Amino acid sequence: MAGDQVTLLDLWASPFGMRVRIALAEKAVKYEYSEQDLWNKGDLLLQMNPVHKKIPVLVHDGKPICESLIIVQYIDEVWNDKAPLLSSDPYERAQSRFWADFVDKKIHDVGRKIWTTKGEDQEAAKKDFIDSLKLLEGELGDKPYFGGDTLGYVDVALLPFYCWFYAYETIGNFNIEADCPKLIAYCKRCLEKESVSKSVKDPQKVYDFVVMLRKKFGLE
DSSP: OTTOOEEEEEOTTOHHHHHHHHHHHHTTOOOEEEEOOTTSOOHHHHHHOTTTOOSOEEEETTEEEESHHHHHHHHHHHSTTSOOSSOSSHHHHHHHHHHHHHIIIIIIHHHHHHHHOOHHHHHHHHHHHHHHHHHHHHHHTTOSBTTBSSOOHHHHHHGGGHHHHHHHHHHHTOOHHHHOHHHHHHHHHHTTSHHHHTTSOOHHHHHHHHHHHHHHTTOO
């Protein structure tokens, strides 16, 4: 909407922030990007998200919206004149929310275990991760996108993690494409969309960021 003041408090490597960036790009919403230092949190972040003190936070006309999937739903509702991300059908909306929640619980949480654990714990995380991706492959089927013919809510939830796959694979010493070729082909196809390619980050830079985190947490 014309005249809106939109600011995104974010961290460049955050897959959760990338979700918001993709949604804003799909809707062609202009916004100010504000990079946050999570090790030295500024007053603006603490003021706008006093509960969790985390990014991303979307600030729309001075009002903060927190948590990435909630932000994406908000963007879809407010800028509803183009590129709908959620179906108008209640059942389909519920299914989309289910799979987006699955991405949070299985792709993010299990993916994190791959780079924060070693030995048997890491092997178990790798198996759980591949099993989870295979379930997503099954849900995708032969559709171009999870919701059908256009990019939608589940795609926005999942695609940012694709640029983290290289870090998972390198640290965990495994190959995702060997087990999930259809899902990787889908990710590569989605990267042909400018809203996606301009919103996600270079996998090598993400890997370097993860190595830095591992050193910071004493995992190296």
